[in-house]
Amino acid sequence: MKKIEAIIREEKLDAVKKALEEKSYFGMTVSEVSGRGKQKGLSLQWRVGEYRVDLLPKLKIELVVLDEDVATVINAIVMNARTGEAGDGKIFVLPVEMAVRVRTGDRNEAAI
Amino acid sequence: MKKIEAIIREEKLDAVKKALEEKSYFGMTVSEVSGRGKQKGLSLQWRVGEYRVDLLPKLKIELVVLDEDVATVINAIVMNARTGEAGDGKIFVLPVEMAVRVRTGDRNEAAI
Amino acid sequence: MKKIEAIIREEKLDAVKKALEEKSYFGMTVSEVSGRGKQKGLSLQWRVGEYRVDLLPKLKIELVVLDEDVATVINAIVMNARTGEAGDGKIFVLPVEMAVRVRTGDRNEAAI
Amino acid sequence: MPIDTGDTAWLLISSALVMLMTPGLAFFYGGMVRRKNVLSTIMMSFACLGLIAILWVLYGYSFGFGTDHAGIIGGFNFLGLNNVGQEASAVYASTTPHLAFMIFQMMFAIITVALFTGAIVERVKFSSLLVFAALWLTIVYLPTAHWVWGSGGWLAKLGVLDFAGGTVVHINAGVSALALVFLLGRRRGFPDEAMEPNNIPMVVMGAALLWFGWFGFNAGSALTSGGLASSAFVATNLGAAGAAFTWMIISWIHKRPTVLGTVTGAVVGLVAITPAAGFVTPLAGLAIGAIAAVISYYGMVLLKIKRGVDDSLDVFACHGLGGIWGAIATGIFAAASVNSAGADGAIFGNWMQVAKQLVGILSVGGFAFVMTLGIGKFVDKIMGLRVNRVEETVGLDISQHGERAYGGFLR
């Protein structure tokens, strides 16, 4: 099993969710994160003057999938989260040694 | 060392914390996440009409432990986070190559 | 590639960011987490009486870097996030099998 | 007549209460949009407190309430507050300073403009909104206010009853909102995405300030402190209570009694009782409010859910329909015994009053709709009414105002 961590733009969540759903990857965990990278930050204003914010709001999607599904999932995310501008995000794949479903105690394939 | 990532119901945090504490696993990191899976989403109302929310609030617990502790910890979480209804959550185990305690620079076993 | 997860004090973010920047590690993802460990919790007050909060606000920095950069990055974080008091945080290093840049589809070294 | 200290105290505090309604509206609206547009939504109302106030003293009051020209528009005699002083006006409120009457009216103009912004939040360009607002005040609000409330206005002379602005404020704003929606089109993502209100407690706070301020709006419109103000005050509260309760029940029948629905009901009830407050018995207010909730609820279902019209915060369904029903209801329930300056309505056999009310609704509503389309098209041509795609996606707080609502370490 692998854990796929995708950092994407907030507004792309719906598209990515839908795309994964269509390929019947339904389970996922999402969280609010802030990121920086090539995308340049924001310049915001105070009463007078400005200040820069370089950590921009992003969403992190975490999905644990079987090894053979990794390519499909990555593909679906890349296709649907892309705008072509800096800041579209990253996908990281990490090894997972075990998965457990809390409700049943099922392990691995049966758990996800 | 392994990292145990457990996604659980918000209301089970106290029970899980207490159970881990009793087995003297005290250190942990928790964050607010939203998840979907087998559990069906919520139907909420606007002024008129309804809309569905399929990402439900969950908590993610992250614990880095020694290899030999993995089973005990998983067991404690499963026992205490379970309600038996869909949505109880998952536990994932990931390999960790190194751990460092920022305060001292201690590595690995000494760090966690 | 490795993923470095550093849990640090909120107020150390700026220093850590600056230090990493100087070594030209710019990309990163940050999120708000709560943690407990050696640091003792807070005692807060209600109208009357007190209650304890043992999960304290921390920030989690996630950086994916090449294997050869791990030592430098860890060093930069340790140097800049340290106060010497319990609660300074931890750094964990996890293996990453693949990285993808959503914008371009670039993989691995090219992606981060 | 000499200035009466009690009447003046009541008119001044009423003006302050109506002023507070505009920030109230800002929160009522601001809580319902998505987080990325909270500030921009609040700003649309708050900016009116600056812009409209200035235009009002320069020429607005004069064109609305100055010497009548053919029943259509006021004159130049009050330009720059000329002739508007500490003594009572010759033709309006006779026991309070003219300045007090002038500023009470100012607050109405401000909130009317703020009201229609709710239909086009989350996509309208801020600069264009300001230009539109200035033109709309001048071309739509000032004449119609004169028709109904100006000394010599043609609808006033006809006998159309509008105690506190059901027609001038709510129909005007509601109908113009609908016209603007046709010009601007839907928000990106509507209706597929669930555009969840970001902060319902903020909506409740806004509704609470609106309800509180509305006592000034309606009971202040008596322009004196006494029996009439008290009667309007009670009718106002019953309109709100009746509609809040009714909306809660309807929403319960469909599924659950929502907070958002209950406070929306309260506002709709306040809208509907506005034209009637000082002409009907307090208990009629209860009926007017309850019926208003039914009309607005199903109007909203029809417009938003069935037809997919993205009147984002339902300005037409709340203020347009609520105002139209209120104007008709005034014709039905009016009682000369409540207010001798009013008339008897249909329940006392005077069906003519309903006809008169319809003339008021159609002339003001029709005028507002057509003019709004015209002004809107014009502004769209010269500067564009809508932000671009990226600006809309990023959110108007950042793209229009260079700010975000909630700062912190991260978000």
Add this chain to the structure above:
Amino acid sequence: MPIDTGDTAWLLISSALVMLMTPGLAFFYGGMVRRKNVLSTIMMSFACLGLIAILWVLYGYSFGFGTDHAGIIGGFNFLGLNNVGQEASAVYASTTPHLAFMIFQMMFAIITVALFTGAIVERVKFSSLLVFAALWLTIVYLPTAHWVWGSGGWLAKLGVLDFAGGTVVHINAGVSALALVFLLGRRRGFPDEAMEPNNIPMVVMGAALLWFGWFGFNAGSALTSGGLASSAFVATNLGAAGAAFTWMIISWIHKRPTVLGTVTGAVVGLVAITPAAGFVTPLAGLAIGAIAAVISYYGMVLLKIKRGVDDSLDVFACHGLGGIWGAIATGIFAAASVNSAGADGAIFGNWMQVAKQLVGILSVGGFAFVMTLGIGKFVDKIMGLRVNRVEETVGLDISQHGERAYGGFLR
């Protein structure tokens, strides 16, 4: 007597101020519960603005203030606002329209009901709460209001002093809250889990609106604008200031001067000064407030911490104890020189007044306690007072109202 414009302006704005207290209370309470119950807590107060207002005009005012029957209850003469018009009432406020007095009283009934909900938030079933509220208004509030304030009420005739509702509002609500807690039991998780207030700034906002509105509550109860209203106004402010400051100091002695404690103190001081406001010298208000803070603070420690009674938002400790102390303090500090309609209290040698106050406290408090137990048991039997386990765990916002307070991409 003719209607006085100044008195009427004061009574109307006071009514508006008291109306604002109910949303104020909604925020005061809403900020203290857990995030999953914010809306439901707010709704418990807001719904009263609808429900109780309607019942009040239908029969509430009549049973409370209509023609006396044996000192126990009013009559049918004001049903549906019959005989309640723009002229002054024959027996109540003689310089203001009867309608103004009626609606001022309405606002008191609304907030009294809203007050006790604080004891049972986070677990009470919304439908049952509404039914209970309607019954409680009818069976508890209307008679007791009549006893104390109705023309001919037996406690009024006895000479019990309650300027603005220490007994009718606060003891009634506080004691009933305690009875409800006995019926409903503790929240799941109490007292093991730290039930942290979700939003203290919201609590402060609520307290600020309460303080502001309380000027209408207490000084408005003079029913005229002049020396008595001014004296009550000052006493009210000093009661709040004295108690806020005292609570801050007590909490400092124990550990740190908390914001939550300071605003709680302010509210407790306002409660305690309520019955006394127009009968005591302003400076006595300072003492009454300061002592109230001490009593409520240690009452809360005893009840909540020592005894584990889950009166969730401490309604009995704040309003029950505060109200009882206020009623006794009125008997102690009252000065006929402040208000000739009042009496001299114990400090002027008239210990009888304290005895009378005790009769008021015991009769109203006892009646409320017993009746609340009865009505509560009845409602519990027919429909259940408490939500089920899952609903409580999920939170009442979602389970009772199908909403969540804060929407967004994720949470």
Add this chain to the structure above:
Amino acid sequence: MPIDTGDTAWLLISSALVMLMTPGLAFFYGGMVRRKNVLSTIMMSFACLGLIAILWVLYGYSFGFGTDHAGIIGGFNFLGLNNVGQEASAVYASTTPHLAFMIFQMMFAIITVALFTGAIVERVKFSSLLVFAALWLTIVYLPTAHWVWGSGGWLAKLGVLDFAGGTVVHINAGVSALALVFLLGRRRGFPDEAMEPNNIPMVVMGAALLWFGWFGFNAGSALTSGGLASSAFVATNLGAAGAAFTWMIISWIHKRPTVLGTVTGAVVGLVAITPAAGFVTPLAGLAIGAIAAVISYYGMVLLKIKRGVDDSLDVFACHGLGGIWGAIATGIFAAASVNSAGADGAIFGNWMQVAKQLVGILSVGGFAFVMTLGIGKFVDKIMGLRVNRVEETVGLDISQHGERAYGGFLR
């Protein structure tokens, strides 16, 4: 003269409005700091509602408004509200109860103290702040209030005009704020870290309550209900509107029209119109407000950005500069035709009035600056003005008050 019910209603409601300004300020300030200091910032204002109120009735009113001693300070005749009763005062507002005048003045003292806390939020020690506040009230506020407003005060006799506190409230607070900044120094991290406002909607809510309350502050200062109050009311609103609009435009020229800037502008306009409100024509208010926005904006740029002075919430730039400009503007625009108790200003050829205003500014401002430095140094010596490094880093909510603003499962 007998008590006038209308005048009293107006003065009482004005007092309530001014009371509401202090929580308003708490939110205005609280929204601008970082999340970890929200409660502590709110508490600095809220605590004044307790502390200053108590000191005011004990001796404050007496020293400020009691029998004059050499034009410098009041006397002992009103200690503990002695001789302050339900009848009108012999020398102050002659148609309202003395108690009403006393409490109206109390609210001014409270907010003046709350105002300067904005300069030193996020680092001042709470206990020291309270001690400083008590000393400052006694040594700075009471004498200067007496000079300007006390019967027999030397600046009053000189003919310095200050309708509602431009000098006594705003210059006093603004100049003292600056002195405190010199004593306390910058926040850790300033100016390198972006100290982002945590909650701009909260700032807007605060500004809205301030604007609303300011009608009581300025128009209430007429002390009667009628032409003068109405004129001051209109001038006040125009000052706010003019400045809000101007600030919005300036900020737009630099980049974007911010919400934070617009509401700041409104407050600055209200500050500037304060001394002038009842002496100038309403339209002059528009000019005064607009110019105030320009002065404060560039003052802020100079102080904060160019010089790096960490007057955290810009109290000097807003209240100091706004107040100074307002005082001068009063000398320029005053018109005896508006208020016969006033004078003609420079535009009517009376340049002397400007000179008198300068005397007022320099004497009060100079006195406040020097005394604040002195009192501040003293408090610093005995107990330390600033929290320690760790407390500042953790945040004052937890370190000073043992609380956090937003609770929940985690944060």
